[in-house]
Amino acid sequence: MNSDLPLVRVDLWRADAVVLFDWLMSVDLDDVPISHPAQKQALMDLLTRFETETALPGVTQAEIDEAQSAVAQDMGW
Incomplete structure (x- = not known):
């Protein structure tokens, strides 16, 4: 990532x-539909940020399951 770019x-x-991190760790980005290669790179950048700037790499399966349930409750559909 270019450190000269605005954040x-x-x-x-x-x-x-947690849900996004778990998905990014498990998804094959070659199977994710994209219309420009920058979209795949942006997802990889997000994963890298999650890995290096958060405590998310240490989440347990129980925490992932709980997060998925909590997020799904807010879906509204």
Whole structure:
């Protein structure tokens, strides 16, 4: 990532971050539909941030299950 570029801060509900991190760790990004290679790179950048700047790499399966349940409750559909 280019450190000269401006940053955008995004606050996420921890459960959302856990769900996204778990998905990014398990998904094959070659199977994710993209319309530009930058989309895949942005997902990889997000995963790298989760890995290096959060405590998410240490989440347990129980925490992942709980986060998925919590996030699914807010779906509204």
